[in-house]
Amino acid sequence: MKHTIATKVYYEDTDAGGVMYHASHIRFMERSRTEFIDQLGTTVAELQKNGLFFIVTHIDIYYRAPAYLGDTLTVSTEIAELKKVSMSLKQEITRGDTLVAEATITIALTDKERLIRLPAGILSQLGGAG
Amino acid sequence: MKHTIATKVYYEDTDAGGVMYHASHIRFMERSRTEFIDQLGTTVAELQKNGLFFIVTHIDIYYRAPAYLGDTLTVSTEIAELKKVSMSLKQEITRGDTLVAEATITIALTDKERLIRLPAGILSQLGGAG
Amino acid sequence: MKHTIATKVYYEDTDAGGVMYHASHIRFMERSRTEFIDQLGTTVAELQKNGLFFIVTHIDIYYRAPAYLGDTLTVSTEIAELKKVSMSLKQEITRGDTLVAEATITIALTDKERLIRLPAGILSQLGGAG
Amino acid sequence: MKHTIATKVYYEDTDAGGVMYHASHIRFMERSRTEFIDQLGTTVAELQKNGLFFIVTHIDIYYRAPAYLGDTLTVSTEIAELKKVSMSLKQEITRGDTLVAEATITIALTDKERLIRLPAGILSQLGGAG
Numbered sequence: 001m002k003h004t005i006a007t008k009v010y011y012e013d014t015d016a017g018g019v020m021y022h023a024s025h026i027r028f029m030e031r032s033r034t035e036f037i038d039q040l041g042t043t044v045a046e047l048q049k050n051g052l053f054f055i056v057t058h059i060d061i062y063y064r065a066p067a068y069l070g071d072t073l074t075v076s077t078e079i080a081e082l083k084k085v086s087m088s089l090k091q092e093i094t095r096g097d098t099l100v101a102e103a104t105i106t107i108a109l110t111d112k113e114r115l116i117r118l119p120a121g122i123l124s125q126l127g128g129a130g
Numbered sequence: 131m132k133h134t135i136a137t138k139v140y141y142e143d144t145d146a147g148g149v150m151y152h153a154s155h156i157r158f159m160e161r162s163r164t165e166f167i168d169q170l171g172t173t174v175a176e177l178q179k180n181g182l183f184f185i186v187t188h189i190d191i192y193y194r195a196p197a198y199l200g201d202t203l204t205v206s207t208e209i210a211e212l213k214k215v216s217m218s219l220k221q222e223i224t225r226g227d228t229l230v231a232e233a234t235i236t237i238a239l240t241d242k243e244r245l246i247r248l249p250a251g252i253l254s255q256l257g258g259a260g
Numbered sequence: 261m262k263h264t265i266a267t268k269v270y271y272e273d274t275d276a277g278g279v280m281y282h283a284s285h286i287r288f289m290e291r292s293r294t295e296f297i298d299q300l301g302t303t304v305a306e307l308q309k310n311g312l313f314f315i316v317t318h319i320d321i322y323y324r325a326p327a328y329l330g331d332t333l334t335v336s337t338e339i340a341e342l343k344k345v346s347m348s349l350k351q352e353i354t355r356g357d358t359l360v361a362e363a364t365i366t367i368a369l370t371d372k373e374r375l376i377r378l379p380a381g382i383l384s385q386l387g388g389a390g
Numbered sequence: 391m392k393h394t395i396a397t398k399v400y401y402e403d404t405d406a407g408g409v410m411y412h413a414s415h416i417r418f419m420e421r422s423r424t425e426f427i428d429q430l431g432t433t434v435a436e437l438q439k440n441g442l443f444f445i446v447t448h449i450d451i452y453y454r455a456p457a458y459l460g461d462t463l464t465v466s467t468e469i470a471e472l473k474k475v476s477m478s479l480k481q482e483i484t485r486g487d488t489l490v491a492e493a494t495i496t497i498a499l500t501d502k503e504r505l506i507r508l509p510a511g512i513l514s515q516l517g518g519a520g
Binding site for chain 4: 017022023030048055056057059062112
């Protein structure tokens, strides 16, 4: 189950090197993760209203090719590993056939005091044990 | 001729006050201006490849209501005043019937040495004299 | 009473036009406002812990000259007008003798329900009636 | 040779979860890398004027503890591995004794056409063979 979004590179995403700034890839990947989670039934915004937040605990990202102003990029998210209090996601940014960046990103749910088990609704949809 | 885009508020756009960060409105308005210009025939990315850049010379923005994580906002752009080397745009951000922010923003085209007359193609589409 | 900070332009602050991105000036001015307020006795971070936030209600900014990667800029803040629930600040960004941007920015204090009178400690230091 | 900078967390660096946004750590680490390189003799800004840019090819970052609005953080950079066309840096963000994040980040120098050997001045200062 690979989920994708399309997102465009604006001036805000670039830097004086003439390419997409390397932290913008991180932001784009979060947009894709948010849409991935939102379509599972409980949105990130609803979780936040209930005092629950996904935090990022690890990012391992390889930058493979530059992206440029005006590019329309595809950002994908799929489950790499699902645990009770965290999930690892495989994420890619591509422009047509070109791989721009690929990452493994681990996120966990927290109420700011401690890590929280992932909601049963999310786990069941992702095939986890709950 | 009012041009609109829809854009969603992600974590990257918010701050610890729990609302959309005030510089994010500025970024969202630029996304809308870019789409406004791109549909006139010469894209911002093509202009950049030819060494031409729109610079912002003035922003007058009123923040009317907060926006929140997960909101889908409409960002509009329309011509307020068209001159030979600059244009003033009226831009609004709304969430349904709620006005989130409204601004008048002046931009000019430059080759980094001096201001450049707006391309005839853009001017003619916008009803200017060229 | 003019308060200034020095801040450097990194890649994160620039765009593919080769200059400082226009929303970065807005962020730099907030850094200066934060330092201006912090030295009055109650820090922005302490206010936030008490559920109080400064919100920006109006920005009127003129961009006068480009700034570049590696520039060290001075960002100044001084009171333009002081009211019971808001203050207008005059802010400038300069690089040596060059004026990069100048703005009048109005901020107000809120507990997210309604506007709050500015703390007496802040008002007294700024010469307001309290 | 461990190089450090101090940097403060402003609203721009936080998100609606009430903590420092995870891409802000990436930006803070670049500020530290820039200062690390700048003090080696050839600044990042000078390299850019000569058409040379450091690009990030790999980031492996662990987020160990949240950072908050108003925090003053220390961001450190030291060489992990030095090659002819790239270098890996060990970077940490700390708040007092608390480790906020730690990363290994690989950067390479490019003229946008191909990777460039690191300047002899930089290599010699870092103890590389040149």
